[in-house]
Amino acid sequence: DQQVKQNSPSLSVQEGRISILNCDYTNSMFDYFLWYKKYPAEGPTFLISISSIKDKNEDGRFTVFLNKSAKHLSLHIVPSQPGDSAVYFCAASFTQGGSEKLVFGKGTKLTVNP
């Protein structure tokens, strides 16, 4: 049962345009969401997060939007740069029985073309 879904395995955009990466979740108990970026042969790095009490969080060129009623979040990158080319993982977490549960999506490979 895949609780966090990234339905697009890949996305290609032109430099300077907007990149929109999407993520859907099924478990209504998730209350904290994160995006990670991963380059080949490196570990993932944290990018941005959002709590369920918010619907938007912005950090420079990166903005995450959360639509709780639709159980959907998205990551916007504006403007996209070639260095943004990487695999992006969506992750969602909640607390159960005193322990934290964090679930990752399968990732979306973003390619930004010069």
Add this chain to the structure above:
Amino acid sequence: DAGITQSPRHKVTETGTPVTLRCHQTENHRYMYWYRQDPGHGLRLIHYSYGVKDTDKGEVSDGYSVSRSKTEDFLLTLESATSSQTSVYFCAISERGRDEQYFGPGTRLTVT
């Protein structure tokens, strides 16, 4: 960069042999995690630790065991490696369970 190292970085081993991967941190973070990354599956949690000698299972824990005798070290052991355990293994740390995690560089394990 968070101080996380993994050793070895690459390993090739034969089916049935025991393998231990080491994660070492210099950040004094309470939480440590082991993930595996496979094509088509993303990152899947194997085991995690919320303190010295305190560990719990993740979603793909079968065939793996862990130990944490010191804050800075988290060991992942494959008691008898199988080909299905060929993967890239990532260690991660976080200060609190809800915080963002910092990942190590990964260990590529091949079981022949």
